[in-house]
Amino acid sequence: MTLINGMTAYPVQKLSIADPNGNGDVTFTLHYRSRTREWTADISFGDNFVVNGLKLAVSPNLLYQWHNNIPFGLFIQSIDGLDPLFIDDFISGGRVKMFLLTSSEVSTTQNLVISGEVMG
Numbered sequence: 001m002t003l004i005n006g007m008t009a010y011p012v013q014k015l016s017i018a019d020p021n022g023n024g025d026v027t028f029t030l031h032y033r034s035r036t037r038e039w040t041a042d043i044s045f046g047d048n049f050v051v052n053g054l055k056l057a058v059s060p061n062l063l064y065q066w067h068n069n070i071p072f073g074l075f076i077q078s079i080d081g082l083d084p085l086f087i088d089d090f091i092s093g094g095r096v097k098m099f100l101l102t103s104s105e106v107s108t109t110q111n112l113v114i115s116g117e118v119m120g
Contacts, residue, residue: 001075001105004028004098007090019045020102021071030056032087039084045070057083060109061101073101073109 002020007013011032016025029042039056043049043063049070056062058081061073078084078096089096101109 073106
């Protein structure tokens with residue numbers, strides 16, 4: 001599990017993070033929507049994977065629906081269990097943390113969700 005660092009309180013941010021499996025970089029463009037108080041992301045990986053406007057929400061793996069297409073997952077955790085709402089949620093020491101999961105962590109997390117040990 002790799003903590004995604006370097007986020008700020010700017011409403012638009014672009015980050016390039018190494019895939020934890022060593023298969024290239026994952027590019028995130030984060031957008032804070034002040035009217036709806038939510039964060040969304042455009043995510044790309046390689047030549048064939050692009051997701052635009054994905055609402056960021058607390059989840060053991062927000063990208064699980066694409067687990068057959070990408071070798072990583074995205075775990076979003078907040079200290080109070082609420083989805084990202086504020087522009088400063090992702091700053092270092094902030095209320096919300098994002099982690100990239102390896103392919104084996106995606107499998108382990110899904111097994112825990114199925115067994116009821118982790119609730120999304």
